[in-house]
Amino acid sequence: MERTDLRQTLVDPTDSEWKSLSDSGLESILTETSIPYLRRVYLGAFIEMKLLFRLxxxxxxxxxxxVGMNISARIFAGHLGGQELAAASIGNSFFSLVYGLMLGMGSAVETLCGQAYGANRYDMLGIYLQKATIVLALVGLPFTVLYTFSYPILLLLGEPKTVSYAGSLYIVGLIPQIFAFALNFTAQKFLQAQSVVFPSAYISGAALLLQVLLTWITVHVMGQGLMGIAFVLTICWWFIVVAQCLYITASPRFRHTWTGLRWKSFQGLWGFFKFSAGSAVMICVELWYSQILVLLAGLLKDPAITLDSLAICMSISLISFMVSVGFNAAASVRVSNELGAGNPKSVFFSTWMVTFVSFVISFVEAIAVMASRDHISYIFTADVNVAKAVSELCPFLAVTVILNGIQPVLSGVAVGCGWQTYVAYVNVGCYYIVGIPIGCILGFTFDFQAKGIWTGMIGGTLMQTLILLYVTYRTDWDKEVEKARKRLDMWDEKKEPLEN
Structure with a gap:
């Protein structure tokens, strides 16, 4: 669209001109200074919301x-008994170590593929995908040993003996998931960088239905109990991986970004590992933070009820968190694509638009949590004492839900920019130097129990959110565009990536 035509369209667009506005690009609209500022914001918001929700x-x-697959497993375990629910909760929390690591390292693919796609360097996407898969698979090897000896480790952490034993058996059934994560998260980020998200949604939906059906048969027909739940969960994760890989290799839409296996993928693996390590630390310390709450709960008074109530609250929090992680993915794609394309104003606009939308949604979720505080636990268990404990924790859960509406989105912006190493330091400081120690003091020393631990957790998350808001507000997006260009040039020259 010519600039004169664009200016006229911006003044009073007709319905048929909305598509032309989108095609002209967000940057063109935001830089059209002859149009009033509020008008540009209104039209830019229309285009951005369309792109945002599509992602x-x-x-x-x-x-x-x-997440629903893990929650479904907990629900089935909860209806087997309180001890089985506690074992599944402990098992999932302990197994989240490798989940967080793989998800975090996979976000390096999100940064590099997103910026390469925005810069039209399509051939590099397949290389990044293969490098990441190789690195993540190698990293997963020592975790197979760690989880094989999960029973003595859980005992050393002070967890109850019976819960530790059942939890360790559950973890053994999850071990093959390690390598499914290595393939899944890299393929998922490869697709997201190209704004291809619906196929993954269809595949995941089919996997959830398959899991519910197979788990019901395994538990209620075959009587396999907790181990059966774990094995079915592993099978369904591998179903997702196989389906995604077949889609990438067979679909003609990836003919420019997936050109088959390449020897070049084995070059510079150490450099890629170092870049992805910052991503891993950033995500890991964030995911492990909430899971530590569950592990600490096993050391409190009446650990069975405390573990069950916290597991239920954390499951609800995780559902809310995954909504924000969806916006996290959208923010990462939008920011990385616009940086790669050299559009600083679009990056700025997209960043604050997605943050605002996610916050509004999380605020509505928090109201829903408080409105259903006395009944929501019965989805998981019929225990009246657990329901009362969940109701008492819901105000803390509501605050966490609101923070979850902002913090993950800002982390998505960080991933899109390649700030993972910096944010990793922020996360370690806020979560592990501030949040957890305060939580332990309130929970154990002052005997506030689970409420005290959760208060410390909220304090750490709030501090991290405020720091990310400030850093994002102070960012020079023109400099970030230049950094993105240099990073891609460095990779093309087979050098290590430029880290921030």
């Missing part, structure tokens, strides 16, 4: 389904 909604479905 976020399928991504939300993917993450909700992935």
């Amino acid at each position: 976020a909604l399928p991504a939300i479905l993917v993450y909700l389904v992935n």
